[in-house]
Amino acid sequence: MIPPIAGASDFSEKWDPLFGPMFEAAGLTGPPPPFPRAPSRGVPEKGGPHAAKTPAPSGAVHKSTKTIGLMSAAFETRTESLTASTGEARDFFALLKPRVMSLVIVTALTGMATAPGTVHPVLALAALLAIAVGAGASGCLNMWYDADIDALMSRTAKRPIPSGRILPSEALAFGLTLSVGSVLVLGLIANVLAAAMLAFTIFFYAVVYSMWLKRWTPQNIVIGGAAGAFPPMIGEAVVTGNLGWHSLVLFAIIFLWTPPHFWALALVKSGDYARAGIPMMPNVAGPAATRRQIVLYSLVMAPVAVLPALMGFGGMLYLAVSVSTGLVMIALSIQVWLRTEGAAATKACWSLFGFSIIYLFLLFAVLLVENGFGLMWALPKVLG
């Protein structure tokens, strides 16, 4: 294990005394064990609670530890030497995770469109903007907290904070300002329930997932996936002021979609996650168990994705799309399960990861078109 880096600010030490008693009071297992904190700037300890079942080749750990120490030190030095950043507007926009935000916009809008009620189009647009900014703010807070491990992973090293374009303090202020602002605006233009749900979503992603689950348990993205699944419920709350079955089904679809989507990526990038000390499922349970779970989640998710058609808020077009693309998702998952070695395995993972994005987008886009543009009423319904 590498020694702590001088000057490294570990915010978890400040948060644990606050949230530890809260988790214990809720009957949970208490504050995270020592694992998540120390390895966040290095590799998991040998034989630790989440030590990888597939040991690294001899010498690899030592080499990577040294490299990580240098990279982390470089990150700390870079950010500490800056007194004012030269980040541009696009860097601040990148902090909001625009790709995640676009998915949030589609899913929240679908939640509004499928809700039993109507809302003024201008207010719907304004509420959507507030939800998108709130989601972006939680992404920004996530990047602020994870800047140390982002610097260690090839996929995230070029993000604005680890690359030194934006100061951590700037990102924190930006994220907090947008969080408070988006919740207040949504409360003013929609209702208290929608604002409270947005606030909870931001808290869940930035604190429960980023600060607690991500570095602690291999179920991190399973539980944390709820944060990404809330937007349709917020959308329904904007329209009706209540929560109903429609948005609950949409929540379930996103929630069940998250594990196959992320684990396909984690299988390919398991080296990155191991270097950063993130206990992703492939690093903890092993690739074989992860592949089995991907198939299981896909087998549960595909039928659940058909439910909107059976419940009457998805039409024939949705039925056709959800069944056909659901079958493709299952087929790609089985391919990931069967192809375990070499380039074929990597290709299978990327295929599942890429298609899973198209799959979710298609499901919600079709629901949106059918409900938002009245197409469902022009097409025969599945039931009634």
Added chain:
Amino acid sequence: MSDQRPKQNTPAPFSPEDMARRRRRSIALALVLAGLAIFFFVVTLVKTGPAILNRPL
């Protein structure tokens, strides 16, 4: 007489390119603030209804 005051640890001056970046950022922030003002104006009109314009002078 020499100046005995301790030297301030001042940050390095920005290069012209850095200044240009910060200027672009300031312009973007101004545009966002202007957009927010319009946003709140329109939302207020919609929430309150057209009667907000019908008031005795």
